[in-house]
Amino acid sequence: xxxxxxxxxxxxxxxxxxxxxxxxxxxxxxxxxxxxxxxxxxxxxxxxxxxxxxxxxxxxxxxxxxxxxxxxxxxxxxxxxxxxxxxxxxxxxxxxxxxxxxxxxxxxxxxxxxxxxxxxxxxxxxxxxxxxxxxxxxxxxxxxxxxxxxxxxxxxxxxxxxxxxxxxxxxxxxxxxxxxxxxxxxxxxxxxxxxxxxxxxxxxxxxxxxxxxxxxxxxxxxxxxxxxxxxxxxxxxxxxxxxxxxxxxxxxxxxxxxxxxxxxxxxxxxxxxxxxxxxxxxxxxxxxxxxxxxxxxxxxxxxxxxxxxxxxxxxxxxxxxxxxxxxxxxxxxxxxxxxxxxxxxxxxxx
Amino acid sequence: xxxxxxxxxxxxxxxxxxxxxxxxxxxxxxxxxxxxxxxxxxxxxxxxxxxxxxxxxxxxxxxxxxxxxxxxxxxxxxxxxxxxxxxxxxxxxxxxxxxxxxxxxxxxxxxxxxxxxxxxxxxxxxxxxxxxxxxxxxxxxxxxxxxxxxxxxxxxxxxxxxxxxxxxxxxxxxxxxxxxxxxxxxxxxxxxxxxxxxxxxxxxxxxxxxxxxxxxxxxxxxxxxxxxxxxxxxxxxxxxxxxxxxxxxxxxxxxxxxxxxxxxxxxxxxxxxxxxxxxxxxxxxxxxxxxxxxxxxxxxxxxxxxxxxxxxxxxxxxxxxxxxxxxxxx
Numbered sequence: 264x265x266x267x268x269x270x271x272x273x274x275x276x277x278x279x280x281x282x283x284x285x286x287x288x289x290x291x292x293x294x295x296x297x298x299x300x301x302x303x304x305x306x307x308x309x310x311x312x313x314x315x316x317x318x319x320x321x322x323x324x325x326x327x328x329x330x331x332x333x334x335x336x337x338x339x340x341x342x343x344x345x346x347x348x349x350x351x352x353x354x355x356x357x358x359x360x361x362x363x364x365x366x367x368x369x370x371x372x373x374x375x376x377x378x379x380x381x382x383x384x385x386x387x388x389x390x391x392x393x394x395x396x397x398x399x400x401x402x403x404x405x406x407x408x409x410x411x412x413x414x415x416x417x418x419x420x421x422x423x424x425x426x427x428x429x430x431x432x433x434x435x436x437x438x439x440x441x442x443x444x445x446x447x448x449x450x451x452x453x454x455x456x457x458x459x460x461x462x463x464x465x466x467x468x469x470x471x472x473x474x475x476x477x478x479x480x481x482x483x484x485x486x487x488x489x490x491x492x493x494x495x496x497x498x499x500x501x502x503x504x505x506x507x508x509x510x511x512x513x514x515x516x517x518x519x520x521x522x523x524x525x526x527x528x529x530x531x532x533x534x535x536x537x538x539x540x541x542x543x544x545x546x547x548x549x550x551x552x553x554x555x556x557x558x559x560x561x562x563x564x565x566x567x568x569x570x571x572x573x574x575x576x577x578x579x580x581x582x583x584x585x586x587x588x589x590x591x592x593x594x595x596x597x598x599x600x601x602x603x604x605x606x607x608x609x610x611x612x613x
Numbered sequence: 614x615x616x617x618x619x620x621x622x623x624x625x626x627x628x629x630x631x632x633x634x635x636x637x638x639x640x641x642x643x644x645x646x647x648x649x650x651x652x653x654x655x656x657x658x659x660x661x662x663x664x665x666x667x668x669x670x671x672x673x674x675x676x677x678x679x680x681x682x683x684x685x686x687x688x689x690x691x692x693x694x695x696x697x698x699x700x701x702x703x704x705x706x707x708x709x710x711x712x713x714x715x716x717x718x719x720x721x722x723x724x725x726x727x728x729x730x731x732x733x734x735x736x737x738x739x740x741x742x743x744x745x746x747x748x749x750x751x752x753x754x755x756x757x758x759x760x761x762x763x764x765x766x767x768x769x770x771x772x773x774x775x776x777x778x779x780x781x782x783x784x785x786x787x788x789x790x791x792x793x794x795x796x797x798x799x800x801x802x803x804x805x806x807x808x809x810x811x812x813x814x815x816x817x818x819x820x821x822x823x824x825x826x827x828x829x830x831x832x833x834x835x836x837x838x839x840x841x842x843x844x845x846x847x848x849x850x851x852x853x854x855x856x857x858x859x860x861x862x863x864x865x866x867x868x869x870x871x872x873x874x875x876x877x878x879x880x881x882x883x884x885x886x887x888x889x890x891x892x893x894x895x896x897x898x899x900x901x902x903x904x905x906x907x908x909x910x911x912x913x914x915x916x917x918x919x920x921x922x923x924x925x926x927x928x929x930x931x932x933x934x935x936x937x938x939x940x941x942x943x
Contacts, residue, residue, distance in 0.1 A: 276756050278783040281647075283824065284793045288647035292654055384669075385662040385761075385777055387654055403654075405661065405761075405779045411772040535767050535798045538819065556778040556795060558823050571651050571658065585823050586766055586778060586795040 285392075285402055285558070293401060296389055299573050300399035303375040304391055304566045306342040309334035316391045316566030317365065318578050319343060320600055324369035325354070327600065329565040329580055330361050331479030331545040341367055345397055354607035357599055358477050360591060361545050361580060364603040375567050377593045378574035382406050382553070390557045390579050390588070391566035401569075404557030410592060413549050419478045419521035420528075423449070425466045433463050435486075442527045443520030444484075453486040456514065478523040478545045485516050523547065539584040546581040552589040553577050559588045640808055643758045657759050657808065661779065664810030665761075669775040670744035672804055674712040674765035675701055675721065675735070685764040685803030686711065686735065687812060688745040693719070693737030696748075696834060697802035698817050699726040699852040702733035704941050705844050705919050711737055712769045725841035728855075729848035730788045731817040732829050733802070734841040746804065749811040752832045754790075758782050762794040762826070764803030764816060776800075780826070788833055790814055793824040817852075844938070846919030856941030858916035860884050864895070864906045873906055887937035889926065896932065897925040917941070 281288045290297075305317035305326045317328040326341060333339065333353075340349040348367035356363040382388060385405055392402035422442020426434040433455040438445045455463055458472045459482060476482070490511045526544050536542070541561035553568070559582040568577040568590040577590030591599070640660055648654050671688045675697060684701030688694065695711065702709070702723040711721045719739040726733035737743060754760070759781055766776045780794025792805065796819050805814035805828045814828035840847055846855055861882020862875045874894045878885050896902065898912040899922060916922060918941025925934045 276785045278757050278781060282757060282781070283783050284780050285824065286647070292648035293651055295651065383662065384774075385658065385665045387658040387779070403779075405658075405777060407778060408773045408776045533767075533798075538797060540823075554773065554776070556776075558795060571655055584767070584797055586776065586797045586800075 289403070290400070293389060293403065293571070296569060296571070296573055297399055297401045299375070299569060300389075300391055300401050300566065302344060302373040303575075304343075304399060306394055306399075307332075307334070307565060308338075308340045308342065308347070310338045313394065313562075315562045315564055316579070317341060318375050318565070318567045318575070318596075319372050320364075321374050322370065322372045324348070324367040324372060325604075326365045326367065327565075327578060327596070327603075328363050328365055329543075329545075330356050330358070330363040332543070332562055332565070333363055341365065342396070343367070343369065343372060354609070355603040357603060358480055359548075359550060360595075360599055361477070361479060361549070362578070362591070362596075362599060362603070364600070364607060375575040376573070377597055378570060378572070378576045381410065381592055381594065382570050382576045384409065386576075387571050388555050388557065388576065388590075389569045389571075390555075390559060391563065402557055404555045404588070406553055407556040407587065408554040410551060410553050412551050413547055413589065419473065419476050419480065420524045421469075421473070421482070421484075421519055421521065422527040425469070427466060431464050433466055433469060439527045441522070443522050444517075447484075447517040447519045448515075449484070449486065449517055449519065450488065453488050453515075455484060455486050457485040459483050473521070476521055477548050478521055478526075480521045481518050482521060483516060484519050485514060487512050487514055535584055542583060543581040546583045546589070549580065549589060549591065551592060551595050552580070553592050555588050555590065556586055557588050558585070564588070638809060639753070640759070643755065643808075646757075657779075660759075660808040661761055661777075664806065664808060665777060667744065668746055668761075668763055668804065668806050668810050669714055669777070671746045672714065672763045672765070672775045674769040674799075675802060676710045676712060676769070677701070677703065678709065683765065683768045683799055684801040685799065685816070687763075687804035687815075688737070688743045689748050689812065690745050691742035693739060693741055693743045694745075695721065695735040695737060696804070696812070696815055697733050697735055698815055698829065699728050699731045699733040700817075701802035702726055702735055703853055704856060705846050706940055709735070711735075712765075714775050716769075716771050725837075725843060725845040725847065726853055727833065727837050727841070727847045728850045728853040730829055730833050731852040732815065732833050732837060732841070733853070734834075746806070746810065746812050748835070749807065749813045749831050750835050752830070752835075754782060754807055754813045754830075756782055756785050759808050760792055760794065760813065761806050761808065762792065762796060762800065762803065762816060762828075763806065764796065764800030766797050767799040780824075783824075785830075788829065789817070790828045790830050792826050792828065794826060795819075795823050796826040844919070846917075855917035855919060858913050858918055858920055858922075858939035859942035860913060860937075861940060862889065864909065866906050871904070873903065873909055883937050883940045887924070887935045889924075889935070889937075890928065892928070894927040895924065896927060897934075899923055913939070 303319045307315040317326040352366045354364045389401040392400040422439040422444045424437035426436030435453045564579040567575045581589040676683045686695040686697035707723045711719045719737045724734040762778045778794035780792040784791035803816045861879040862884045863877035865876040903909045
């Protein structure tokens with residue numbers, strides 16, 4: 264045997280793609296369960312573009328979705344089964360769980376069936392996979408680790424570097440191109456007067472006001488900005504403009520989206536982040552999650568997580584990295600659903 | 614079934630002789646092209662869950678020290694022998710740390726490695742017995758078999774525990790297997806198991822595509838077992854590179870006699886292990902003599918970590934020659 268091992272390297276023997284874990288032949292084994300995704304998951308659209316999934320939780324069109332990835336209402340529509348619904352109402356939202364409860368005008372839908380028990384380490388689970396307009400698909404993974412809270416990993420940031428040169432002023436020294444501050448229209452040199460109505464005079468006060476907030480939250484910021492001066496066309500007296508120069512300021516209010524630190528400052532990406540492609544913007548700070556190894560991607564979250572008995576054990580809430588996705592466990596999801604319904608005035612609050 | 618035919622040929626080439634395609638303890642689902650029903654998947658799940666607790670317990674996180682990151686490894690004997698990847702252990706006779714799933718930490722000394730295939734061994738220095746797994750020495754895994762990859766993805770996390778991924782063996786070359794269970798940094802050196810809980814490979818590297826995950830098959834470990842146990846540094850990379858040879862002594866030159874002697878012996882290094890003492894007068898490396906400290910250092914500089922040299926020295930007017938294996942120093 265020893266001599267044989269020194270034989271020329273044998274060309275690799277390869278399994279054809281249809282037999283691989285995500286191949287068509289393996290998918291065929293759980294084809295009957297894709298019917299559940301067909302009936303009880305929703306596809307979220309931003310105009311014509313597919314933008315994630317949702318969990319159908321009532322026959323009259325209540326759907327849970329990932330809040331921070333929800334498109335603007337004007338362009339949002341949902342497809343359930345084969346039917347597309349473009350009138351969508353947001354009933355309530357939980358920032359803690361990053362979940363919104365939506366409502367479309369429907370009847371006779373099949374609500375997802377929640378499981379009584381939580382799947383253990385190693386249980387096979389199914390999630391929404393690539394989908395066509397007419398047909399949902401599922402992809403397979405396993406529960407990969409212990410259910411747990413995922414907390415303070417990354418902080419929610421505005422994406423501003425502070426200029427500390429002037430005592431008693433909070434000034435913007437730089438803005439990250441991937442930040443909510445940039446998208447909202449803030450600029451270098453802006454002086455921040457208040458955040459959510461609270462006056463700020465020191466950089467530390469900004470940090471204090473942002474503490475505990477989550478990526479995806481919108482923050483109101485009032486800034487003082489120097490108004491742009493129009494240059495005089497002709498200058499007769501070369502010193503005249505100095506005398507006339509008196510900067511005028513304007514106050515502007517911005518609504519800035521908080522984003523995860525690593526999205527805003529990609530230079531802080533870890534090697535593992537680089538290996539993972541585009542991951543969910545909001546992937547930290549969940550009170551409790553199930554971890555599974557299904558290869559989801561950015562904007563393929565929001566759908567139900569099923570075990571092989573066809574019951575819903577959770578809702579996919581984040582694609583974290585190439586080997587890791589998170590789902591909100593069914594028990595917590597049902598409690599959350601109760602809260603969101605209460606908030607929307609649908610059932611009496613306790 | 615095309616691939617089974619070619620695999621039988623592979624068996625012959627490797628000289629396993631009568632490769633038993635359906636061994637008595639082989640799971641039936643491994644002999645299906647693909648699972649045919651939900652029931653088949655339930656059976657895969659049941660098999661995986663039944664071997665998960667014991668395999669998890671034997672999977673360790675290997676911490677390499679400040680800013681050097683971490684990898685994974687797996688214990689294969691009750692007294693704490695670990696298999697891992699060469700690019701994780703990094704070299705021979707180094708001290709790293711193992712973290713068990715419950716957070717218990719043990720010092721670990723790296724043993725030998727195969728630098729061109731990414732195989733390595735290490736030893737826990739602590740009181741056993743440790744939880745351990747069985748090595749598949751018969752190389753019974755076949756293309757398409759359902760397997761599970763374990764590891765401390767991204768580093769140790771007490772709350773999360775060991776991370777498991779399910780996949781199939783999708784490519785088999787002689788010294789590398791590919792599976793479609795997704796790995797990430799921190800999994801390197803971790804174990805690949807068949808669904809009977811036997812160790813069949815060690816995670817080595819990943820491709821850009823998520824489903825491209827590469828492992829060193831157990832056959833490479835089995836073939837090189839004794840060499841690794843004997844702390845050999847085999848091959849010239851690319852997964853580990855040898856450090857310059859290190860004797861572990863401070864030298865001084867006697868101004869009158871011109872002889873080079875040992876002023877200090879460093880603990881746990883090559884010289885001490887070979888029994889050299891303070892005051893020993895060094896005469897020759899192999900057959901070559903030297904004039905001064907620099908001359909001796911020049912001779913040692915040509916050697917690398919793991920090289921065996923013979924060193925002639927004089928103690929109490931008696932000349933002796935000792936064989937010793939050089940350590941390495943960064």
